[in-house]
Amino acid sequence: MEEKKDGLGVIAKWVKKHASLYEAATRHPFIESIRNGTVDISSFRRWLGQDYIFVRAFVPFVASVLVKACNETDDSSDMEVMLGGLASLNDELAWFKKEASKWGITLSDTVPLSANIRYCSFLKSLMSSEVEYTVAVTAFWAIEAVYQDSFAYCLEEDSKTPEELKETCARWGNEEFGEWCCSLEEIVNRRLQKAPDEVVQKAEAVFLRVLELEVEFWDMSRVGI
Numbered sequence: 001m002e003e004k005k006d007g008l009g010v011i012a013k014w015v016k017k018h019a020s021l022y023e024a025a026t027r028h029p030f031i032e033s034i035r036n037g038t039v040d041i042s043s044f045r046r047w048l049g050q051d052y053i054f055v056r057a058f059v060p061f062v063a064s065v066l067v068k069a070c071n072e073t074d075d076s077s078d079m080e081v082m083l084g085g086l087a088s089l090n091d092e093l094a095w096f097k098k099e100a101s102k103w104g105i106t107l108s109d110t111v112p113l114s115a116n117i118r119y120c121s122f123l124k125s126l127m128s129s130e131v132e133y134t135v136a137v138t139a140f141w142a143i144e145a146v147y148q149d150s151f152a153y154c155l156e157e158d159s160k161t162p163e164e165l166k167e168t169c170a171r172w173g174n175e176e177f178g179e180w181c182c183s184l185e186e187i188v189n190r191r192l193q194k195a196p197d198e199v200v201q202k203a204e205a206v207f208l209r210v211l212e213l214e215v216e217f218w219d220m221s222r223v224g225i
Ligand SMILES: Cc1ncc(CO)c(N)n1
Pocket: 051, 054, 055, 143, 144, 146, 147, 214, 217
């Protein structure tokens, strides 16, 4: 009831409070360059190879959130939302392989760059059973929301996204994925509303860390330019 006073959930409040960092993560120069059609294809290729490595590390993290949802949640529908996320990663890995071959990228030769290694170790740290479900699911939401928001922006009506990148943008920018992110956000809001202060503080710190890591991840696309 309390959160309804101003109609905003905790997440919406955090996005407002940390607007400049949220914007840095979702309106990064790499994303802007896709949207205005000036994207450097070697940057796109670098991002694609790195993101495949990231998604492989993301799978066990999402599985760990699913396990926490089964053990800790007060609402049995949480598990289904987590399972939906895990299932879509199955398609995503197949898509990466197909897309990489289209661009002539050999995924097995792709070496993770340092920002990617840092992000993957952060995911690993969140898999510990010491990390509360509320904190882990906040990270899960933030990771997905940054991509949803960034790529949906590239598909807005006035965008000049190159035709050959539209499918990539639609992977994360599509409406269905947007709705799924909203379901996840509702779960996070519900959990945060009931959580002790100490857990809420941890979740906020994790949210901010995800945003920083996302900025560094996009920055990798510029290596060597
Ligand atoms: C770096 C990064 N963040 C978020 C997502 C969303 O799944 C992704 N594929 N890669």
